[in-house]
Amino acid sequence: MxxxxxxxxxxxxxxxxxxxxxxxxxxxxxxxxxxxxLLFEIIFLxxxxxxxxxxxxxxxLVVKHEDxxxxxxxxxxxxxxxxQSGIGFKRLNRILITHGHLDHILGLAxxxxxxxxxxxxxxxxxxGGKSALDRIRDxxxxxxxxGSSAPMPVQFIPVTTGVILQExxxxxxxxxxxxxxxxxxxxxxxxxxxxxxxxxxxxxxxxPPGPWRRDMVDGKAVTLPDGRVIEPDQVLGEYxxxxxxxxxxxxGEVDSLVDICRGADALVxxxxxxxxxxxxxxxxxxxxxxxxxxxxxKAGVRALYLTHFSRRYREKDIIAEAQSVYxxxxxxxxxxxxxxxxxx
Numbered sequence: 001m002x003x004x005x006x007x008x009x010x011x012x013x014x015x016x017x018x019x020x021x022x023x024x025x026x027x028x029x030x031x032x033x034x035x036x037x038l039l040f041e042i043i044f045l046x047x048x049x050x051x052x053x054x055x056x057x058x059x060x061l062v063v064k065h066e067d068x069x070x071x072x073x074x075x076x077x078x079x080x081x082x083x084q085s086g087i088g089f090k091r092l093n094r095i096l097i098t099h100g101h102l103d104h105i106l107g108l109a110x111x112x113x114x115x116x117x118x119x120x121x122x123x124x125x126x127x128g129g130k131s132a133l134d135r136i137r138d139x140x141x142x143x144x145x146x147g148s149s150a151p152m153p154v155q156f157i158p159v160t161t162g163v164i165l166q167e168x169x170x171x172x173x174x175x176x177x178x179x180x181x182x183x184x185x186x187x188x189x190x191x192x193x194x195x196x197x198x199x200x201x202x203x204x205x206x207x208p209p210g211p212w213r214r215d216m217v218d219g220k221a222v223t224l225p226d227g228r229v230i231e232p233d234q235v236l237g238e239y240x241x242x243x244x245x246x247x248x249x250x251x252g253e254v255d256s257l258v259d260i261c262r263g264a265d266a267l268v269x270x271x272x273x274x275x276x277x278x279x280x281x282x283x284x285x286x287x288x289x290x291x292x293x294x295x296x297x298k299a300g301v302r303a304l305y306l307t308h309f310s311r312r313y314r315e316k317d318i319i320a321e322a323q324s325v326y327x328x329x330x331x332x333x334x335x336x337x338x339x340x341x342x343x344x
Contacts, residue, residue, distance in 0.1 A: 039243055039340055040266070042062070042305065042338045046081055047332050047336075049103070049311075055333070059104050060078040062092070063189055065189065068091075068094075069092050069094070072097075072249075074095060074097075074106075075105075082111075089119040096187055099128075100132030100135045112140055112150070112154075124150070126154070129158070130182075169192040172187060175257075175260055177253075177257065179250045179251055186246065186260070189244070190243070195238065197217045197236060198236065202216075242342060243342040245264065245340055247268045248268065250308065258298055263299070264301045265341065265342050268332075269307070272309065272310050290322070290325055292306055296326045304328065304329045309331075
């Protein structure tokens with residue numbers, strides 16, 4: 001099946017690798033179902049820790065929601081990963097930084113250089129803690145631009161905790177995490193909850209397709225051509241929470257994160273070490289695959305995507321450790337793509 005308009009299909013959470021064909025199950029949706037099942041898409045651009053490996057680049061991922069796109073962290077070489085992934089640079093002008101360590105920010109120099117020479121964007125917004133933004137400002141203005149002006153407005157937006165962006169049905173919030181250095185953050189992407197439209201009730205009431213149904217999905221009363229007034233409660237189902245995605249970068253402590261992650265539809269989290277080197281993980285304020293899986297299990301998240309792996313381990317060993325605690329844990333690879341929607 002060739003999907004020419006993916007927004008009109010419900011894509012179940014099936015990973016897609018560039019070199020390994022996967023089966024994607026698609027179900028045609030009505031207008032009301034389409035509105036009820038908006039989802040997030042996660043695209044992993046880099047899944048290595050500290051240094052790249054032959055198959056994994058440095059940390060970066062993209063979160064998509066409708067026509068909105070957010071780059072989270074930007075390790076060295078991210079602009080090439082963007083090209084290779086096929087997602088392109090269009091509308092990729094909002095960047096969320098988890099912390100200011102070099103393996104998470106050095107790619108901003110190359111990305112800005114790409115925007116300077118090859119790609120046109122209206123503005124560039126970089127969100128992060130104060131210490132991370134100070135370091136990024138030095139990198140971009142002290143190394144890349146060196147007295148020149150950027151061809152677009154560049155905004156450095158300080159982030160503490162709480163809501164950092166709210167547009168349409170999407171809210172993005174930040175929360176503190178414990179890692180080496182100040183201002184380390186995680187992010188929550190949350191879609192606004194909604195009451196699903198029940199087409200069978202609309203048929204019984206004789207509501208014709210068109211703007212009347214669309215207005216009722218938005219919670220508005222409508223007057224039909226025959227003069228009848230229909231209230232939203234007559235055709236809307238029970239309230240359903242929106243899709244919720246939690247993304248955590250480098251972190252050394254999880255007890256404070258259980259409530260934040262509780263019930264999330266998906267959790268993206270680092271797993272730099274295996275449990276055999278738990279002391280080293282503690283020393284450098286990182287997670288083992290077992291501890292990350294333990295957080296997912298305790299918080300009752302629906303899906304766990306692990307990333308940020310040390311080159312010293314074999315993938316099968318990381319999988320075995322994580323799945324011994326959280327059986328459905330997924331070890332992300334560069335260019336893996338996952339769709340996430342709220343559980344029914």
